Amino acid sequence: MLKLRSSPASPFGRKVKIAAKLLGVFERIEVVATSTTEPDDPIRALNPLGKIPALELGDGATLFDSRVIVEYLDHLAGGGRVIPAEPEERFAALRLQALCDGLCDAALLQVYEFRMRAEGERSQNWLDLQAGKVTRTLAALEASPPPVGQGIGEIALACALGYLDLRFEGRWRDEHPRLVTWLDAFAAATPAYAETAPH
Amino acid sequence: MLKLRSSPASPFGRKVKIAAKLLGVFERIEVVATSTTEPDDPIRALNPLGKIPALELGDGATLFDSRVIVEYLDHLAGGGRVIPAEPEERFAALRLQALCDGLCDAALLQVYEFRMRAEGERSQNWLDLQAGKVTRTLAALEASPPPVGQGIGEIALACALGYLDLRFEGRWRDEHPRLVTWLDAFAAATPAYAETAPH
The missing domain is CATH 1.20.1050.10 (Glutathione S-transferase Yfyf (Class Pi); Chain A, domain 2)
Structure with missing residues (x-):
């Protein structure tokens, strides 16, 4: 299971969620509410920039930012889907x-x-x-x-x-x-x- | 000829320049000094965000930001060079x-x-x-x-x-x-x- 750290208002998190739904991989993602202003939130350990969205891959690695996550999800879905190959x-x-x-x-x-x-x-x-x-x-x-x-x-x-x-x-x-x-x-x-x- | 709008101090412009040199395409690029704080500088017409670097392709189109430019230059050089394919x-x-x-x-x-x-x-x-x-x-x-x-x-x-x-x-x-x-x-x-x- 992938874990997406985001917040409902984040436009970058929304971009990842819409891409995941269009790609058919949203069911493989657990969305975890995350605060970038609360110093104790795990986000700063997962992404030193303290920014959302961040995607925990389940093997200890965390991907960010939204562009990299979207390209990764596109790759999981076969590639060339929401990011055209041509x-x-x-x-x-x-x-x-x-x-x-x-x-x-x-x-x-x-x-x-x-x-x-x-x-x-x-x-x-x-x-x-x-x-x-x-x-x-x-x-x-x-x-x-x-x-x-x-x-x-x-x-x-x-x-x-x-x-x-x-x-x-x-x-x-x-x-x-x-x-x-x-x-x-x-x-x-x-x-x-x-x-x-x-x- | 490609035209790169940047400034010597920009770390994002420098990233593009180094990538272009490693890719062997730097000779195809004219670097044009650009001010993001001067309202009359052409950058705001080329990139509505008013940010550097921006790459004029010569056909009227302008690419930005630095990540997109680097991927484009990598593509010009055959692909999978400074952005690995694997x-x-x-x-x-x-x-x-x-x-x-x-x-x-x-x-x-x-x-x-x-x-x-x-x-x-x-x-x-x-x-x-x-x-x-x-x-x-x-x-x-x-x-x-x-x-x-x-x-x-x-x-x-x-x-x-x-x-x-x-x-x-x-x-x-x-x-x-x-x-x-x-x-x-x-x-x-x-x-x-x-x-x-x-x-």
């Missing part, structure tokens, strides 16, 4: 994943600005820098929503938009109608998206 | 790369705490959180330095240690003698490490 498709999918992971990183840094710091320690300059990354990325994706069939790239985009729904009250929806349509279509075609929604 | 080796290399990239992220966040914020906006709690990631990762690597032959994992480790040398006065060296030995051996075997040293 080079052109593969690099389009990996590029889109990198873009959407970066969007999540910038969104998370804004959340951490409030969660991890005292009120007087917040920086509007830093918040603006991170918000700019999110704004430019959404604008680029709205101008050209990805075609279906981009595997992990699509999954990463759906999880990024879901995280903006969760933590930023879905404000992205007002000015990005094509991405709203895109996400609706992804969710309709991918039951795993609703199944992994944070509570 | 699964056990591959996931060991990718895991080590993820760990060392995460170390760099935590080190960069400490640098940014001083560079991007006014003095009163700094948080000791945040700095301690990031320093903890670096400390735990160095301790784990010191306890068990990676064997040679881990391809991109090794390159990422060397670049992470090089970044600590550059920005944290090499203080990691005092308590991590096995990693010092490891880095000396890597540098001796890999001329590309000295060739890509930040000025």
